[in-house]
């Protein structure tokens with residue numbers, strides 16, 4: 001008996017096959033669309049995060065500039081010690097994961113001075129004992145201001161320790177040597193160097209050579225020995241370049257491009273610094 005094709009069955013079969021093919025195509029199209037959507041949303045999320053990060057940096061830059069403006073005689077100090085500290089930290093090595101905290105601690109070290117009255121902060125003559133006590137509170141005030149901000153918690157420790165000295169003669173806790181966060185030990189040298197090589201109302205800037213000698217004499221007692229040695233091995237040209245760059249920027253300017261790139265706390269305000 002000859003084979004007979006059932007046109008109805010063939011037609012139904014073709015219809016099912018076409019329907020299946022169409023469904024597969026729709027699933028494939030949907031998968032591609034989904035991948036594009038995920039890629040697009042991932043890109044948008046990355047951009048948003050990057051913008052938030054830049055906003056943080058800009059806010060911090062303005063804060064640092066505000067500190068310098070408030071403390072008139074030390075204009076540009078925050079920016080310089082920020083850059084000096086990064087330079088020393090990089091030369092010290094092994095601190096890559098702490099560079100940003102060290103930078104932020106140095107940048108904001110005197111943020112507590114925003115709460116010190118003009119009569120004391122800007123007093124041209126020597127401070128009385130009572131006034132000095134008030135001035136020294138800027139360390140605790142700064143710490144309290146910053147420690148609650150999660151991404152600045154480590155920087156807050158540098159702010160808290162920025163007037164400690166390795167021999168225990170600093171304040172507020174008289175910490176010694178390794179009890180002081182490494183960022184604050186680095187800042188100690190950077191801050192002393194800047195204080196000495198900057199004009200003050202009561203004296204002109206001292207030569208780099210004199211500042212180096214003072215840090216060399218203080219190495220191992222006031223200043224961390226290793227940090228001081230690393231500092232002493234960095235050529236004057238490096239410090240000169242930073243001073244020239246920061247001098248060119250207006251005091252109220254946010255950080256320069258190199259500041260941002262440099263993102264990577266004193267200790268002692270050093271000789272010639274009264275607080």
Ligand SMILES: [Fe+2]
Nearest residue numbers: 109110162275
């Ligand atoms: Fe300070």
